[in-house]
Amino acid sequence: MTQHLNSLGKSALLILSNTIIVLPFMIFIQIAKGTSLLALLPFLLFYTFRMTGVFFIRGIKTRINSYSLLKISLYAGLLGCLLGFMGSFYFPFYTLSGILLGVSAAWLPMSNTSVNYYLKNTNQLIKGKTLVSLLLFLALGFSFVLSPSLKYPLFFVFYGIVYLLSFQLVGNLDNYKVDPNDLEKASYKYLILFALFFVCLFLLRSSRLLANSLEFDYFIFGFFFLVILYIVATNFFKNKIQRNIPRKLSYLTAINGAVGNYLFLFCSLYVAGFYGHQHLFLQFYLPYVLGIVFASKVKNLLGNNVKTYSLIGIFLGLLLIVFSPLFALGLFLTSLFKGSLNSSLTQDYESTVNIVEDKRIWVKYTIQNIGSILHQFLLMLLGSLIIMKNGLSIKTLFVITSTPIPTARSIELMKSWNLIATSLIILIIIAYLIYPKIVSLLKKSK
Template sequence: MKKYVLTIGNSALSIISSTVIVLPFMFFLRISATHTVSSVLPFVIFYTLRTTGIFFIRGIKTSLNSVSLLKVSLYSGTLGSIFGILGSFLPEFYIISGFFLGLSAAWLPTANTSVEFLNIKNNLLSGKNKYFTIITLILIGCILFSPSKKSLIIFFLFYTLLYLIANSTLFTLNQYTVDSHDLEIYSSHYLGLFVVFFVLIFSLRSSRLMNNIMQFDYFIWGVLLLTIVLIVSKLFFNNAPQRNVSNLLSYISVINGALGNYLFLFSSLYVAGYYGHHDLFTRFYIPYVIGIVTSPIINKVLVKNNHQKIFGMLFFGIIIMFFRPLFSWGVLWLSITRGCLNSELNNIYMRKNNLPSDKRIWVKNTIQSTGSIIYQFIIMITGFLIVSDNNKSVKELLDITSQGIPSSYSRALMVDWNLVTTTILLVMVIFYYFFYLFSHINIEN
């Protein structure tokens, strides 16, 4: 009986770890549809913390290891889901829910991946119940597509139940021994990045949802100032913390982060701007989630963490995104590819003996998040430059990215915007081929 409970708990933990970034995002975005401060804050707080939380945990003076962080993440997620239930009766509670779920989304995938590798190393890996997983994913799909206004409270009730089931695995963590936080005691560099990225992303997301031109101007000037500071710091001080990671591996991690943001941020903007918000579920969320769910199976059976296959898939998927009728298929393909690439990077980082075993996934996700955030800034700045080149105001860009029904101008903008952002991602991949194939550098060095 104890083994069965642990199997169900592991299944619930795996499901939450795979969905905690996507599902609260979607439901908090629903709440923000009225574009009021109180309705927008839950989404903005969740998204900002989810994106920048890894910098915070590596920037503060703490002895937390992956097992400790997993416990904190599960407790935070449980609290966030409970406050989400209460938010159905008093909407202000959604803000607290966004805070705790944002922390859980920032830390849970990193901590859970690290603990899974630790389990494999110590021969303590427990199985998962595939029937429970399938039934749970079907139920989540039904909640997602439910037009009922009660879908919010149903989701938070269901997610609370999942977190409570996942908490049943915590008693097994006491037998695990992991290294203390010996990569660094704390890092003012990462703490500084957390503060700067938090402010910039908060300004960006709130300006979009509130159609606030002034906040978007703050975002633009903030990015320019950040760029100058980073260039000066690199040229004259060179005080970046030592990561013991090769430039090529760091670059691939940045590509993985940029690909994630391209998929989740830009692709959703494109579908909303070209087809309308009513098509988001069928043209974006379904292929995206199917890709997430099926990528481990495809990777295990067909790809098998083959580096050249994955980048071949990535190159092909980016090309597909240039063709509008194939856009949703491109989302599916790239979602699968990113899952395979993420799996390969996890394995590579866990073999890096020059990094503390407990912190290898932390290092990988920090570099990856940096790429994701920077690419997000590139996406929004290129959108700003395109509308400016067409003699349109920033308000036009904010209206287009938040309106429910597309217009002829929004469609034209999305075509141009897709061409630019997809080309940038393609160029990043081409640079990888140049360094890897022509320089013959070993990715694991």
């Protein structure tokens, strides 16, 4: 009986790890229907904490290990669901819910991965049930087709139940032990990154939802400042923990973050602007989730060249995304092979011996989030350039991506944005694949 309950808890935890980023995002952005900052705060705070939480936890002085962080993220998420349910009756509760679920989204996936690595090494790993996971995925997704009066409270109730089920497994892991030397020391550098990324992301998302072009200008200046800061950081902190991993692995991790941001952010905006908000479930959520569910199965079929084949698979998926009638299929393939790539990268970090064992996955998520955030800034910059090239204002971009029903103008602009945004990711992947060969040829020519 206990084994079955633990397996159910494992399935629930798998659901949370793979949906905590996308499902609350889709809920809070639908809740943010007003034009005031107060109406938008739940979504803004969820999103910014989700993206920057890893920098905060690595920047404060704490002795928290991955197991403790997993429990904290589960408690935060459960309380966030409770407050989200109460927000259906009193809106300010949504703001607190957004903060707590954002914190949970930032910490739960990486801490859960670290704990799974520990359990695997100690022969305690419990397998979840794929069918149960798939049914829970679909049940949660089904709540999005309901009317708003039912959708919001039922989602937070269902999601809260998934959090409760996860405690069944986590509560039985009290024997998790970490060597005191494996507890990473704090670094003020991460707090600086947390503050800067938080402010820039907040300005970006609020400017889009409030249609405020002045805030977008602040974001543009902030973006270039962050690029300069990142270049300086990578050159002057070469002996820090991120520099203890191979440069090739670091670059591929950043690309993984960029592809994840492309799937999560651009594809959701594209579906909203091209197909309409009512098609988010079928055109975005369903192919995205199915790709995640079957990624581990596909990875086992790719043999020893998982990374190369995954990048090729992502490349093919991106080509299909450019052709709108095949968008959902392309999204599924990109999500599928991105999941395989992510799993392979996780294995690489788990075996990196010159990083403390409990924090190896934390390092992966740090680099991954930097790639994701930098790609996001560049993505919105490209979107603004497309708008201005067509003789329109930045405000038009915000209106197009926020309007529930697509127009002829939004469809045409989304086609242009799709071509450029997808081409950007394709070029990044091609550059990564051919760069070693170019370097090798240059060395031989000498």
